[in-house]
Amino acid sequence: MNLTVRRVGPLKVVDVPEKRIDAAAAIAFKDAMRDISDVSCSDLFLNLENVGFVDSSGLGAIVAAMKNLGPERRLHLVALSPAVEKVFRLTRMDSVFTLHDSIDAALADHG
Amino acid sequence: MVWAEQAAPHENAAFIIRFHASPLNVRDALRLLLGYLDPLDLPIDQVATIQIVLAEVLNNVTEHAYDSDGGLICMQANVVEAGLSVTIRDRGAALPPKLILSEGSGGFDPQALPEGGFGWHLIRSLASELAHCRQARWNELKIVFSLGGPQSDELPLNRPNPF
Numbered sequence: 001m002n003l004t005v006r007r008v009g010p011l012k013v014v015d016v017p018e019k020r021i022d023a024a025a026a027i028a029f030k031d032a033m034r035d036i037s038d039v040s041c042s043d044l045f046l047n048l049e050n051v052g053f054v055d056s057s058g059l060g061a062i063v064a065a066m067k068n069l070g071p072e073r074r075l076h077l078v079a080l081s082p083a084v085e086k087v088f089r090l091t092r093m094d095s096v097f098t099l100h101d102s103i104d105a106a107l108a109d110h111g
Numbered sequence: 112m113v114w115a116e117q118a119a120p121h122e123n124a125a126f127i128i129r130f131h132a133s134p135l136n137v138r139d140a141l142r143l144l145l146g147y148l149d150p151l152d153l154p155i156d157q158v159a160t161i162q163i164v165l166a167e168v169l170n171n172v173t174e175h176a177y178d179s180d181g182g183l184i185c186m187q188a189n190v191v192e193a194g195l196s197v198t199i200r201d202r203g204a205a206l207p208p209k210l211i212l213s214e215g216s217g218g219f220d221p222q223a224l225p226e227g228g229f230g231w232h233l234i235r236s237l238a239s240e241l242a243h244c245r246q247a248r249w250n251e252l253k254i255v256f257s258l259g260g261p262q263s264d265e266l267p268l269n270r271p272n273p274f
Contacts, residue, residue, distance in 0.1 A: 055166040
């Protein structure tokens, strides 16, 4: 999976170009996130604005990506679609991550 | 390969699909089913509910009922009165009844950060009715979604267990 990393002000944003992080995409997502977190030493802001659907495999992969950052760094989630937000809310994972409505909102919080 | 018989839901015709269990075929099957439901013009939240539950059920069959060689999955959907009834059949390992009937370990501690085990929690939280039977080496799982009317999934964890 091709994830791109860019700087937005002080934030390191990871853009997900895929429409789905599902069972068919979870392993590729996890591997791509590991490559990014291995060479990064700051918090990551995962931009999910293109992602319309996450199933439990995708959720597990996002949790794995967060754990891979270790205790010093955080994984922030940005721009969850209603269906994606629903999965996070029902599994109570919305309380585990820091959620932001948009990159602009994340900038306002951390800029 | 995914093979489907397509018909418009308002004609009261069933949607029937048969495919070999694999993650990519599950994705295709969900896309075709959502296409079948499209004329109903359901609220976005209801479509999300249906897709989440069916994705979890079909992924469970692919990952747990069958081994890595996969096997046949049949899915039939009917619009019935105020609901959508979906039956999923497979010839894999028998589904443990406790997965349908209980909350398992009684939820989990988010601090433990599990990377799995979300699937059945989502299914039980979102499906209006669930019924499983095992007949002649087939698993048959019937799921009913209520359509129309307000959805009340705000506090699914406190909803009484309907079983």
